[in-house]
Amino acid sequence: MLLELKVVDNNGNIKTSKKGESAVNLVWTEEYREGDRIVIIAQEKNRYLHIQVDDALGAAFVYVTKNEIIYQIPFGEARLSLSPKAFSGNGHLISVREAMEGEVRNYRNLALNVMDQHGDTGCYPHASANVETRGEAVFAAKNAIDGVTENHSHGIWPYTSWGIxxxxxxxxxxxxxxxxxxxxxxxxxxxxxxxxxxxxMVTLTFSEGSEINWELEKSDKAHILELNGKKAEWLLLHKLKQADDPSPFPALSQLEVYGREA
Incomplete structure (x- = not known):
């Protein structure tokens, strides 16, 4: 499958690009400017890819349903939800490759996506919510699937969360x-x-219509729910019952979903 990577500026001008069969590496040796974006083009859609938009974030194992995936380089407040090393400086390694069959079959965290963004990106897994505290990046839904489980503070990375x-x-x-x-x-x-x-207590509703009420406790450890093979295209976390506590600020630091392809 033919793959292509581009760095494009705010006006649509191509700063650099590279094509390859099955795998591509692209090195960008200048600082990013506001409005820059990374474009990943795949000849075929509905495919599994490893995409690294920045070496500080690492690769994302994703399922893409579009031929073109656009990643907007974050600036200002939007960058506070990422490691300060991400997208900084004048040396950047961007990469994409097709996933091997064995990688697709592997048991893994199906929720993990370090390059998730707002909107219909065509790149999955994807997190969204009906509210994000003050619209701030550090409280965005995508923070709950970035792989960072540190939960002993709140605010800028690595203490980001989904805030309600x-x-x-x-x-x-x-x-x-x-x-x-x-x-x-x-x-x-x-x-x-x-x-x-x-x-x-929280409720999980799955795409096939089933619901599970899940009792939680005050803890900094992972709450674990065994499902033993539930098939789903999506899940909804809702009906969030807050504890009787003086603080009005519950939040979600991370959601991990372990399993395999259907």
Missing amino acids: NRREDAEFKLEFGRDVIIDKICLYTRADFPHDSWWE
């Missing part, structure tokens, strides 16, 4: 873009006590 802005009807949706088989879910609630509260 005290909304009682807050909902978090995780989409896989295809059917997967889920064996286990690990949920890390933010544990910046006494600043934080927590949820006594």
Whole structure:
């Protein structure tokens, strides 16, 4: 499969690009400017790819449903949810390659995506929510699938989380873009006590219509739910019942979904 990487500026001008069969590396030796974006083009869609938009983030194992994936380089407040090493300086390694068949079959965290963004990107897994505290990047839904489980504070990386802005009807949706088989879910609630509260119970609704009420406790450890092979295209975390606590600030630090392809 033919693959192509580009760095494009705010006006659509191509700064650098490279094509390859099955795998491509692209080195960019200048500082990024606001408005720059990385474009990943795949000859075929509905494919599994390893994509590295920045060497500080590492590669994302993703399922792409579009031929063209656009990653907007973050600046200013948007960069606070990432490692300060990400996208900084004048040396950047961008890469993409097709996933091997054995990698696709592997048991893994199906929720992990270090390059998730807002909107319909065509790149899965993808997190979204009906609220993100003050619209700030450090409280965005995508933070809950970035692989960072540190949950003892709140704010800039590595203490990012999904913040619900005290909304009682807050909902978090995780989409896989295809059917997967889920064996286990690990949920890390933010544990910046006494600043934080927590949820006594949450509800998980799955794409096939089933629901699970999940009792939680005050903890900085992973809450673990065994599912033993539930098939789903997406799941919804909602009906978040807050504990009776002086703090009004429960939040989600990380959601891990372990399983395999359907």
